Amino acid sequence: QKEVEQDPGPLSVPEGAIVSLNCTYSNSAFQYFMWYRQYSRKGPELLMYTYSSGNKEDGRFTAQVDKSSKYISLFIRDSQPSDSATYLCAMMGGSNYKLTFGKGTLLTVNP
């Protein structure tokens, strides 16, 4: 079983839709949970991070962590064509501060 599992998609939605992206993990040592966004032919950039179970909101984006189920989600409200990108979940735990990424989900928001 991989440490971090993420459905690669692709996911195609109309503009204005609510998007739900998810990851599961198996390593109980993970304490920090992040979502990175990667536009085509660019490097990933941090979108959101959280370190506790519950929800964290930032504008149209909400990150959700359920440590008991080892499940994290990213919700995008009122999705825009500019949200079209690959979304990678990432997790960190342990003394070497290593980031473990999911495989990424390719999202396309159609105008």
Add this chain to the structure above:
Amino acid sequence: DTAVSQTPKYLVTQMGNDKSIKCEQNLGHDTMYWYKQDSKKFLKIMFSYNNKELIINETVPNRFSPKSPDKAHLNLHINSLELGDSAVYFCASSIRGANEQFFGPGTRLTVL
């Protein structure tokens, strides 16, 4: 005022050759990383240096050798390139222990 820069952006070479990729960051961070992203977009850590000291060394063939001349630079040298080395290589930097890593634009390596 580029934060993390890599050179070259594209690299096309023949099997068996030796090549280097360079990375520089001007963010004042103390930790730098090399990642490999394969054709399926899977991003995997290869190495990490903190203050010029190797702190993460994943299961990577010893044909890959990182070098950090100072905190702001991390280079990657690859010997005897193979077809399977074709990928995008990303450099990143952070303050050690911080959640956010800043990624460079990537170096797209194609081995023919």
